[in-house]
Amino acid sequence: MERESVAFDVAIVGAGPAGLAAAIKIKQLAGERGLDVSVCVLEKGSEVGAHILSGALLEIKALEALFPAWRDLQAPVGVTVAEEELCYLAGSQHAVKFPDFAVPKPLRNHGHYVVSLANLCRWLGKQAEGLGVDIFAGFAADSLLYREDGGIAGVVTGDMGLDKQGRQKPGFQAGIEVRAKYTLFAEGCHGHLGKQLTERYCLREGADPQHYGIGIKEVWKIDAAKHRPGNVLHTFGWPLDGSSEGGGFLYHLDGQQVALGFIVGLNYANPHLNPYQEMQRWKLHAKIKPLLEGGTRLAYGARALNKGGWQSLPRMSFPGGLLLGCDAGLLNPAKLRGIHNALRSGMLAAETVLESFAAGDGAELDNFEQKFRASPIYSELYQARNVAPALSKWGPLLGGAFFWLDQNLLAGRLPFTLRKPRADHAVLKAAAACPPIDYPCPDGKISFDLMASVALSNTHHEADQPCHLQLRDADVPLAVNWPQYAEPAQRYCPAKVYEVVADANGNRGLVINAQNCVHCKTCDIKDPAQNIDWRPPEGGGGPNYTNM
Template identity: 55%
Template sequence: MERESMEFDVVIVGAGPAGLATACRLMQISKDADKEISVCVVEKGSEVGAHILSGAVFQPDVLDELFKDWRTNCAPLTTPVTNDDIYLFNSDTKSRLMPNSLVPKTMHNDGNYIVSVGNLARWLAERAEELGVEIFPGFTASELLFDENNAVKGILTGDMGVGADGSEKDGYMPGMELLAKYTVFSEGCRGHLGKQLIAKYHLDNGKTPQHYGLGFKEIWKIPAEQHQQGKVVHTGGWPLVDGASGGGFLYHMEDNQVAVGLIVDLNYKNPHLSPFDEFQRYKTHPVIAQYLEGGERLTYGARAIAKGGLNSLPKMSFPGGLLVGCDAGTLNFAKIKGTHTAIKSGILAAETLGEGLIAGLEGGKDLDCFQSRFENSWLHEELHSSRNFGPALHKFGTLLGGAFNFVDQNWFGGKFPVTFRDTTPDHQGMGLASDYAKIDYPKPDGKLSFDKLSSVYLSNTYHEEDQPCHLRLSDQSIPVSVNLAKYDEPAQRYCPAGVYEIVEEEGESKLVINGQNCIHCKTCDIKDPSQNITWVTPEGGGGPNYPNM
């Protein structure tokens, strides 16, 4: 099919913090050099920020590198952290408040802000458009485009108006080729195209496998007397026991609102575990419930996070482009923060691209000079100092791993002379259903705990039902013949949106995929023990519509 095309110097896939930082810095460089650089950003969400979900406590220093006037230019950073509490939950009722003297220094939040990363992205998008960036929300980057030298030359946006049977419906609109000298991929964790690029160019050679967590988040409006604006609570331990790990959080925002969430590491072994139900149990612990009781749940969402850090970070350059932010995996798990590192990776990408484009660099090259720029930055230093944090927790467990991390961060400054590595991919950790006891989760009470469907409703998720399914099975038989037989089909439980269910039809089991419920968390693409599920982009604008997550 002959398609329309548009040409730019740089196309950026994904209007998150990394992509927008890349765009802003490129345009600043363009103006400083008085040389035009054309930049386009495509965003699959219906608007900028619609698909962004993060805790989040934000380390703001990086904004000084991008916009020195951010404090006076309406940046959505209005809730400074006032105090930190870190608890170890010993059981469903017991807990221990950890003294600050025993907490790894990376967990302290002096000078940081409680923010909505979605709103931060919206603010960055406004700055980018002021600088001359073109932003196209509601358009997916569905395919990679390559030149005759096998270098990336841009992306193809997804067709609109295609029926589930592949036919063209009324209003059909074919995708457009967005061609570029260089393409920057900032799709977020487990990016659809980023995953293909890592495989095609072997960018992860010599690295440990990427590791992931599934992060849940709800925003609640709570009684004023229970609210302490600026208070940050982090927890470890219960309900994640018996080999499961992760941690919880509760952040007191402005307007009597709190963000509550749980991160479940996706290396868990028990196939009966339901991360969603673990999160519902988490909210009933007295330390958390004391803030939520009598409140109203406003929003719900979930998203995978890449937490492998430097040990799992792929080569971020390839012929014709760069990977930035969580598409590469720049999150600092020791701080449980990835927004400042994503922005810095975008700044480094822009400075690499801008320098080359202004010097007349031809498109399609491998900008491997990015690696030296990265290695000489504070971003590399920060990720190197936290390289052992996740592997230590996986290797030694919450208590001993936490003790090691305290010693590593507080005594050695992240320079402990040994590097631990976790070489087992998360999906390979899944055990057989017959080897593990089923977990008896309590029924939701409708006050603190809730069911999946009512939760998905709060995510404002919508997909046009008559469209091709964006959750692709390589082998249609595997969900029943392998996953159900061996693992009791864990997709029924690890999906936080009720997308997958096993039904009986004429005496036979069958997997049903309710793709319209998908909140784009990517967990199925990560955790399926058979690696039989591939998440691809649905029609543009589909998915969740998070207002301020």
């Protein structure tokens, strides 16, 4: 197909914190050096921030390095952490609060800020545009362009106006070739192009598999008498059993709002486990429920997150481009934070790009690896390298004791590195070998049915378009996943995309409700047969988050 082609010096895929920080810093450095560098950012969401979801707590130093005058520029960084608790939930009624001395240092958040990452990215987008960055929202980078020598030459945006069979409808628009001297990939956790690049250039050679969690989040407006701006709560324990990783968070924003969520490690073994239902059950705990009673639920969303840490780091440079932020897995699993590392990686990328331009045409970005290893990102991840494997290996209590010892007394200097060589999808056990989990019915006040939640995500996709959730083998769900695992996609998906239904004759079939998809990527990660490939739908489709 003949396509329109546009050219930039730098193309960036993804308008999250890493991509926007890279775009902004490139323009800042180019301005200081009197250079004219053209930069574009492609964002698959309908607007910057539409697909952004995080807890979120922000370490401010990274933002200060990008914009020292962020206060004067009215950055929406929210409220400072004023009070924090770490609690072990022992059953549905009891919570054991850890004294300050027993809290691992990475989980101490005084001096940080409670933020909406979606709103912060909207602000960063405006700063980038003010510097001359071209941001194209609603344009999903669908496939890669290659140079003659095998390096990356840019990306192709997705076609718009195809029907379910892939035929052109009236108003069809072919995707555009976006060519660039350097292409930076900042798609967020488990980006579909990042996945292809990792395989093509063997970027994970010598590293552990990346490991993941699924984070499910809600925003509520609560009674003013219960609201404590800057209060931060983290929990672990109930409702998960001792063999499944995860925990909850509850952050008090301003405006009587709280952000709360639950994270389940995707290395769980029981295929009956349902992360969405675990989150709804967690809200019924005596520590959480009274706060929400009388309140109003405003928003819902879900997103996979990286938790492999240092052992799972890929090589981040390849001919013609870089992986940045969560596309490379830079979240610190000990801190449960990654925004600061995403911002820093974008700024490092900008420095590398400007140096490569100064070196002349054809210069690659190989020195990014050296810069990265000398950066605070690398040292921080190395120091925390044993935390996530210890929690996985020894559980929340014994692993938690190791966490405290390793970080509070030894500062991550133990002379060994724990490994997690098995991918998350490979640890799932047969359904017949695992106990079913009896989840309570939603009460419609604190806990809710799944479709009522999906409605709050403001998710929309053009109905008549090719399914963006592609099965490599259409027979696998019923021939393999159903008999062995009771088709776990019905439970790990937080948007009811996958359903096994039976007709009048009892013949089962898998229904894919792609219109519900909130782009969390969990299916691409957790499917035990690795049979699902998530691809971007038509540009602009998906959730439309506001204060997430």
